[in-house]
Every structure is written in C-alpha cells, then in structure tokens.
Amino acid sequence: MNLASIPRQELPDILRRMPKAELHIHIEGSLEPELIFAMARRNGIELPYPSVEALRAAYAFTDLQSFLDIYYAGAGVLITEEDFFDMAWSYLVRAREENVIHSEIFFDPQTHTARGVPFAAVINGLDRAVRRGREELGLSASLILCFLRHLSEADALATLEQALPFRDKFIGVGLDSGERGNPPEKFAAVFGRCRELGLHLVAHAGEEGPARYISDALDLLKAERIDHGVRCLEDPALVARLAAEGVALTVCPLSNVKLKVFPELCRHNIGELLARGIVATINSDDPAYFGGYLNENFTAIFEALPELGAGEAYRLARNSFEASFVPEETRKGWIEGLDSFFAGCCAR
Ligand code: HPA
Numbered sequence: 001m002n003l004a005s006i007p008r009q010e011l012p013d014i015l016r017r018m019p020k021a022e023l024h025i026h027i028e029g030s031l032e033p034e035l036i037f038a039m040a041r042r043n044g045i046e047l048p049y050p051s052v053e054a055l056r057a058a059y060a061f062t063d064l065q066s067f068l069d070i071y072y073a074g075a076g077v078l079i080t081e082e083d084f085f086d087m088a089w090s091y092l093v094r095a096r097e098e099n100v101i102h103s104e105i106f107f108d109p110q111t112h113t114a115r116g117v118p119f120a121a122v123i124n125g126l127d128r129a130v131r132r133g134r135e136e137l138g139l140s141a142s143l144i145l146c147f148l149r150h151l152s153e154a155d156a157l158a159t160l161e162q163a164l165p166f167r168d169k170f171i172g173v174g175l176d177s178g179e180r181g182n183p184p185e186k187f188a189a190v191f192g193r194c195r196e197l198g199l200h201l202v203a204h205a206g207e208e209g210p211a212r213y214i215s216d217a218l219d220l221l222k223a224e225r226i227d228h229g230v231r232c233l234e235d236p237a238l239v240a241r242l243a244a245e246g247v248a249l250t251v252c253p254l255s256n257v258k259l260k261v262f263p264e265l266c267r268h269n270i271g272e273l274l275a276r277g278i279v280a281t282i283n284s285d286d287p288a289y290f291g292g293y294l295n296e297n298f299t300a301i302f303e304a305l306p307e308l309g310a311g312e313a314y315r316l317a318r319n320s321f322e323a324s325f326v327p328e329e330t331r332k333g334w335i336e337g338l339d340s341f342f343a344g345c346c347a348r
C-alpha cells in the first residue's frame with residue numbers, strides 16, 4: 001500500500017469516509033443547544049438564556065474551568081431516562097453518519113445524582129440508546145463511567161456502589177473535570193477497587209495538569225489509556241515510556257484550542273506525538289461545545305498541520321481500533337476493513 005501516492009486534496013474526503021473509533025466523547029458534551037432548549041421546555045426548567053443563539057454565544061471559554069461551569073449548567077436539563085436516551089441517540093446517529101464504527105462513551109453520573117436524578121435513570125437511558133445503536137445503526141458502542149475529580153474520593157466510592165447493580169452496562173471507569181489541584185493520587189483507592197472488579201481504567205491527565213499527572217495516572221491508578229495527555233512532551237523520559245509501553249493518548253484538537261491548551265490549531269503537537277511513536281488518536285471530547293464532531297476534528301487538524309498526510313490518517317484510524325477495549329478478534333476485523341479502505345484509495 002503506497003499511501004504517499006494519495007494526493008493531499010483527497011484527504012478531507014478520505015478522513016470523513018474512513019472507518020474509525022471514537023474513544024473520548026463525554027455524552028453530556030454532545031448536548032446541542034437546541035436539545036437543551038427542548039428538554040428545558042418539556043421538563044419545565046427556566047434557562048438563564050433567552051434563545052439558542054444566546055446560549056451558543058456564551059460558549060466563549062478561557063480555560064477548562066470556564067467551560068466546565070457552563071457544561072454542568074447545560075446538563076441540568078437532563079431529568080428523565082428519556083432525556084438520557086435522546087441525548088445519546090442523537091450522538092450515535094451523528095457518529096454513524098461520520099463513519100464511526102465504534103465509540104466508547106463517557107458519562108458523568110455525579111453531575112446528575114447530585115441534583116436528585118436517580119442513577120438508574122441515567123444509565124438505563126444511555127444503555128437503551130447504546131443497544132439500539134448496535135441493532136439499528138450497526139454501531140458498536142459502550143459506556144465508561146467517569147468520576148468527577150473536583151469531588152471527594154468518598155463521593156466516587158459511593159457512586160461506584162450505586163453503579164454496581166448495573167455492572168453489565170459499563171465497561172470501565174474514567175476521571176474527568178478540573179485537573180489542577182485534583183491529582184491522580186486522590187483517587188488511588190477507588191481505582192484500585194475498580195481494578196479488582198475487572199473494569200477498564202482510563203483517566204484525563206496532562207490536559208491542563210502537568211506531565212507528572214500522566215505518569216501518576218499510569219503508576220498510581222494503573223490507567224490503561226490517557227485522555228488528552230498532550231503535555232507529555234514536557235518530559236522526554238515520559239514520551240519514551242508512553243511509546244515503549246504503547247500507552248494510547250486520546251487527543252482532542254478542537255477542544256484543546258477552545259480551552260487554550262494550544263493557542264491555535266497550527267501549534268498543536270499531534271504530529272510530533274505520532275512522529276515520536278506514541279499511539280495517539282483523534283477525538284471530539286465535547287462536540288456540542290467545541291465546534292465539531294469527530295470528522296471536523298480530523299479535517300481541521302489535517303488542514304492546520306502540513307506534516308499530516310495519508311500515512312497519518314491511516315495511523316490515527318488504526319490507533320483508534322488498537323486502543324479500543326474490544327476483543328482482539330473484533331479489532332483485527334476492523335483493521336482489515338481499514339486496510340481494504342486505504343488499498344481502495346491507493347488504487348483510484
Ligand atoms: O476535556 C475535559 N476535561 C476534563 N473534564 C471534562 N469534562 C468534559 N470534558 C472535559
């Protein structure tokens with residue numbers, strides 16, 4: 001397969017059409033302003049914004065915390081099982097249109113249970129959408145429960161207890177929310193317990209927090225993947241370790257620019273991460289808030305970085321399958337499908 005023979009102008013179309021997995025999407029971050037207004041109306045909730053446009057105009061973030069404030073406020077319209085179903089279904093339909101064939105979806109139960117929404121309403125709504133997605137869209141999807149790191153470990157442990165009766169409805173746990181001042185070690189005990197339970201483990205680290213949080217997430221939490229992780233380049237020994245151990249990073253280019261992790265897309269380090277042999281992937285994070293779903297993240301970053309070509313497109317899609325939590329056989333089948341897709345592109 002001579003990927004170098006593929007002309008650069010064909011890349012946007014190839015990026016959109018190629019099969020891929022998404023491994024870093026917060027389902028609450030897929031809640032579009034239109035859906036926020038529809039749910040507020042049907043649940044009798046008054047929003048502090050007069051219109052969809054006014055709400056969208058408020059999406060001018062200066063950092064992670066300024067985003068989280070508005071993201072948690074938006075999630076306040078989610079009340080019933082139906083709301084959680086509708087949110088997830090709308091994401092899955094969109095993902096299918098973008099040729100996402102597998103998605104590992106984060107959800108933040110504490111954002112909802114703290115408001116009195118039953119845990120069962122959250123997970124049953126999401127699970128119903130995931131199952132319908134498999135059946136009707138042919139899209140493989142699973143759920144990852146995230147603990148909010150600005151809350152206590154005791155709160156995370158209590159959330160895990162609430163989740164255990166639904167153990168078959170999620171495949172792993174993650175760690176999200178404000179990173180600064182909430183280091184991985186704060187959650188070592190709850191991650192230890194999740195590990196004993198056979199859950200997959202991931203953690204946000206090295207988005208706003210230092211490179212040290214990435215190594216601590218690996219050593220103290222035994223995280224199998226790192227969400228974001230882009231600040232690893234500040235520590236050359238860590239970069240060598242990530243590459244040698246094949247630790248995947250779920251990178252989110254549009255999110256990184258909106259939250260000022262990088263000043264502009266053309267300054268993003270995804271090209272360098274790949275060049276150093278890191279298993280990097282592209283993801284949307286919170287697409288309703290950051291200006292694009294998965295394909296928009298791909299096309300925008302490829303347009304911004306001249307060092308990304310067809311070889312990198314193939315590598316990123318392949319990494320997304322290799323880093324996914326599906327059985328080896330499934331992964332192999334998807335990679336064969338990807339190989340045929342790219343062989344077709346070379347032959348044209
Ligand atoms: O990018 C993120 N970082 C931390 N917490 C989050 N919750 C939703 N998106 C994010």
Ligand SMILES: [Zn+2]
Pocket residue numbers: 024026176204227285
């Ligand atoms: Zn995230």
